[in-house]
Amino acid sequence: MNTETGMREKILESAKSLFIEHGYHGLAMREIAEALGVTKPALYYHFKDKEELFLAILHKNLDDIEAGIDAILAQKLSSKDAIYLFIQHVLNQSTDDRAVIVLEIQESKQLSETARNDFYQLYQAKFIQKIQDIFAHGIEISEIRAIDPAFATWTLLGILYPYLAMGRESSGALSEDKIKMIFDIFMNGVGI
Secondary structure, eight states, X not given: OOHHHHHHHHHHHHHHHHHHHHOSTTOOHHHHHHHHTOOHHHHHHXXXXXXXXXXXXXXXXXXXXXXXXXXXXXXXXXXXXXXXXXXXXXXXXXHHHHHHHHHHHHTGGGSOHHHHHHHHHHHIIIIIXXXXXXXXXXXXXXXXXXXXXXXXXXXXXXXXXXXXXXXXXXXXSOOHHHHHHHHHHHHHOSOX
């Protein structure tokens, strides 16, 4: 990794932590520069403004999630197994990476309309649509009962959301027993 790429990665990691802590509007480029021990011009050399920096963090996280989903899909598993591994993948991420998913949801409204719309299209294609496709395939081959794949996707994400939003004070990844319980409740409900 060359020095320029290394500095860009260092900025992304530091800014990610600061955005998680302060939110989009609670943070200025000056504060990011101070945290890194660089000048504002050095920061602006890599990112033209706060929005570009924030989007770079969101895009990197989205690319990582997509890579995880693609790795699951490449295994040609049953839909139920793919859903389980998706839950496991998301909940085994670091608390900061899970917090970026929350930032995507909560703070993307702070972006310009064009940036927000562009990001939403990527979010749909790289994340939401891939999960919907898992459900659609499961329905098609009768592994999952007939249900709207979009509704199933958003219901699953709704169940996962509290675990994404857990703060840094949490212990990180959930235990395998809790992940199995979340999967079981999603697939089978809580009734006896």
